[in-house]
Amino acid sequence: MQNKKVIKTFYFNFKMSGFIDGHCHLSASEFDQDFEEVIQRAKEVGVDGIVAVTEFKEDFDKVLALSEEHPGFVFPCLGLHPVQVDKVNGQRAACLKDLEGVCDVITKNVNKLVAVGEIGLDFTPWYCKTKEQRDEQRQVFVQQIQLAKQLDLPVNVHSRSAGRPTVNILKEQGATKVLLHAFDGKPSVAMLGVECGFYFSVPPSIIRSDQKQRLVSKIPLENLLLETDAPALGPEKEGRNEPSNISISCEWVAKIKNVTTDEVRRQTRINALKLFPKLTQFLKP
Numbered sequence: 001m002q003n004k005k006v007i008k009t010f011y012f013n014f015k016m017s018g019f020i021d022g023h024c025h026l027s028a029s030e031f032d033q034d035f036e037e038v039i040q041r042a043k044e045v046g047v048d049g050i051v052a053v054t055e056f057k058e059d060f061d062k063v064l065a066l067s068e069e070h071p072g073f074v075f076p077c078l079g080l081h082p083v084q085v086d087k088v089n090g091q092r093a094a095c096l097k098d099l100e101g102v103c104d105v106i107t108k109n110v111n112k113l114v115a116v117g118e119i120g121l122d123f124t125p126w127y128c129k130t131k132e133q134r135d136e137q138r139q140v141f142v143q144q145i146q147l148a149k150q151l152d153l154p155v156n157v158h159s160r161s162a163g164r165p166t167v168n169i170l171k172e173q174g175a176t177k178v179l180l181h182a183f184d185g186k187p188s189v190a191m192l193g194v195e196c197g198f199y200f201s202v203p204p205s206i207i208r209s210d211q212k213q214r215l216v217s218k219i220p221l222e223n224l225l226l227e228t229d230a231p232a233l234g235p236e237k238e239g240r241n242e243p244s245n246i247s248i249s250c251e252w253v254a255k256i257k258n259v260t261t262d263e264v265r266r267q268t269r270i271n272a273l274k275l276f277p278k279l280t281q282f283l284k285p
């Protein structure tokens with residue numbers, strides 16, 4: 001009896017202090033075969049909440065279903081990613097036609113959502129070749145920022161080869177509750193976001209990215225979250241990333257900031273709960 005009580009108390013404390021993965025693609029087909037094992041491994045390293053984003057309309061139902069199957073652990077976001085995929089042409093910039101119906105689905109599910117995302121800008125020349133394509137991608141982004149503002153939801157934001165335009169649009173549109181995930185811009189541009197109170201999340205790929213290490217050295221710990229972006233941005237370039245690797249992000253932030261991993265986990269958790277207040281229904285700082 002006594003033992004049982006001890007175990008219970010330990011578990012309770014543990015739930016109070018675990019990692020929050022601020023940006024993850026749990027609906028990716030890479031997790032179809034062993035989803036429950038992936039979740040189990042994440043829980044074993046101390047993850048007690050995962051913010052799950054979408055890229056395509058086709059993901060929406062799956063992310064909502066996963067969050068219903070794991071209440072208080074999988075927290076859903078819905079949004080249209082700046083890179084979309086065609087069966088014939090492969091990856092391409094998002095256009096306004098892709099956005100059809102998206103805002104209605106987000107609005108309908110507002111009570112279930114912790115943020116709008118993954119939205120943003122991706123000006124990688126391979127996907128986004130022309131000025132027209134960049135302008136249309138901007139419009140797709142702006143419409144979703146405005147919707148998030150109307151619905152009083154934060155935004156979970158992608159930017160690639162578009163750090164400055166992404167920060168500028170967020171400022172122009174008056175977005176205040178912002179997570180810039182795996183930001184690939186310069187530290188000086190990131191600091192413009194920090195001035196607006198934006199948060200930046202750090203994936204396990206920091207282990208092999210000088211740019212991310214430099215970014216973390218500049219951004220205050222009070223503006224950082226941990227993320228995995230799993231199945232992408234793992235510690236190794238090849239191979240599947242998964243949420244249990246969040247401990248790698250934590251270790252590297254701790255090393256760069258010269259603080260303990262406990263401190264990084266504690267502060268990034270406080271930051272995540274500030275940015276995503278709906279998580280506090282289940283998780284305490």
Ligand SMILES: [Zn+2]
Pocket residue numbers: 023025053118158181229
């Ligand atoms: Zn992502």
